[in-house]
Amino acid sequence: MVTEADIPMCKVVLANRIAQGLLAEVSEGLKKFNKTPLLVGFLSSADPAARVYAEWTGKTCRENGFKFELREVDREELEDALIAANNDDTVDGIMVYYPIFNDRQDQYLQQIVDVSKDVEGLSHKYIFNMYQNIRFLDPHATKKSILPCTPLAVIKILEYLQVYNTFLPYGNRLHGHTVTVINRSEVVGRPLAALLANDGACVYSVDIKDVQQFHRGEGLRKRRHEVTEKPGWTLENCLPQSDVVISGVPGKEYKVPVHLLREGAVCINFSSDKNFGPEVKEKASIYVPAIGKVTISVLLRNLLRIVQNRTETDTQVEKQVEKEGNIEIATPDK
Structure with a gap:
């Protein structure tokens, strides 16, 4: 007889469902x-x-x-x-x-x-802003900086899963969460760790050689994240503490050691290879097996944003030209 305790409590969330909401947002913005x-x-x-x-x-x-x-x-x-x-x-x-x-x-x-x-957010200006936790391109905070697509896709997934606490101030909404990111590539892993830490999380960034902690200090006192080396640390130290585990190791051989996962963790795979075995459902509360469709949706969202930013810039230039054209320049008497 199957009891309630035998039924896996893990909810598998597919990227397509999350992408639909983002695409609806993009579609609405496109109408303008x-x-x-x-x-x-x-x-x-x-x-x-x-x-x-x-x-x-x-x-x-x-x-x-x-x-x-x-x-x-x-x-x-x-x-x-x-x-x-x-x-x-x-x-x-x-x-x-x-x-x-x-x-x-x-x-x-x-x-x-x-x-x-640059819809991929890979230009130096965007990368600098991301690591420095500068969220806008202008002093009036009307034009948002562009973020790399895959790290931003993970952020959007965590927002959809309500891991972000909307009762907290914007920019601090991951406060109280501990996240492990397994991958420290310059394309995805490191930017993702920085974004999560800038939003208030304590992040353990795990590479093949070592572990680094990304954080904003006790009580989120710092404006942007800092990085601390964790000598001797491995996944055995990180995973039991983490309520969110995000993995993107290329290679079919690698699997996240499920026995180390914290009970009820949120698990997200962004590798083209599955970093979590089927047994992840016995430990995780939520499992997202792939994020590709969300990444494409974020790409279109970025495209819409840069068009909006450019339109805003053109409008400001036009207003300035119009303003200068209305200024009467006094001509000295000859």
């Missing part, structure tokens, strides 16, 4: 514009996964009222192609399917994309 924004994706990689992602991006764009153009460019010609897109007024947003060179040259290419068209 007279033109259809154009996103241009650059594919210079032979990686089949990059092509699948590009096709997925195009499909989602077209289904939600955006134009998408895929430009396949030899990697040695990509730099010139990006500069040309920067100078093309018909192009509203630019994204590149990385990796291309798999070295520092990729970082250089990220900085070529015009900050006003």
